[in-house]
Amino acid sequence: MTISEYLKQNTAEYHDAAEKLFNSEKIFNKTFTLEDYKKIINTNYLMLLHSEDKIFEKLSERFSEKFQLNDRKKLPLIEEDLKSLSLKSTAASRELEFTSEKQALGAMYVIEGSTLGGNVIAKQLSKTEGFDEVTFNFFGCYQENTGAMWKNFKEVLDAEVPEEQYAEVLSGAKKLYTFLLNVS
Template sequence: MVSEYLKQNTAEYHDAAEKLFNSEKIFNKTFTLEDYKKIINTNYLMLLHSEDKIFSNLSDKFSEKLQLNQRKKLPLIEKDLQSLSLENQNASHDLEFSNDYEALGAMYVIEGSTLGGNVIAKQLSKTEGFDNVTFNFFGCYQENTGPMWKNFKEVLDTEVTEENYNEVLSGAKKLYTFLLNVN
């Protein structure tokens, strides 16, 4: 299954992202508003440079099965930027996906961050200093987080054959590399 293949082959990128964002501080309640601004700004830059490109690379078959119209996160994270008094920016980096498979790999990174973001939002809402924070991006699917992730994994695992695993992995690595180097 391609979802397991991606999980295994992107683990080092995932760990590097957690380290970059000081994720351990989230759970020991030492995460600050400045830490949160960094994680939001970096995720914003990732979405700004990738979301439209991912969605436009996916064929209608995937658009429908993945309910892409319900997965747009850029407008949500822009609300977070505004509430944190951070500035919107223009896309300044070149990030391209060559086909459905690379786009799906990049989407794996974003959907995975949504899954983790739900946990982050719950944890931070119990942390001092986050009383007035609205978690638009990290809480985007709310109670539907599990079903949305399950749907994404199901489409990946049923639609991607082994001969395309490397292309999907390539898309995931492209987006992780961007995320880890953009700030």
């Protein structure tokens, strides 16, 4: 089993809890409101504010290059969304730390995975009444390259993480999911 399969399997309950927290089913039956959207953006903003730099700092030069980290920065994009929605930037009520590169990789898995879902959300909401003026900077961050960016991320992860490090990578993913689910 690859690390990406292992992470998908072992974070499924967290993923489901996040979908529930954000009322994701309303996105597809077109009852999702602008207030729902503001909540999802604000929570993801807090997650990125408290994790993105910490994750990137923990990753070695090797990972920076292989992941093209500069192309993966999402905090400036979600800050644009905050502005366009007239939301104030705030700090989270809890701290978040990653103690190793492996934990940072696990956390990055959560963020990169959210861009896949985000792409679907942006497409769906752009067809929903009340979202005509919304700019999907964060959810549309990779545009038509979303699939390729995810594939690249998974391939590097699967090639670079040996089985004996799976548990530590998973602990980083769980740490970020736990933060996301409790920060709002």
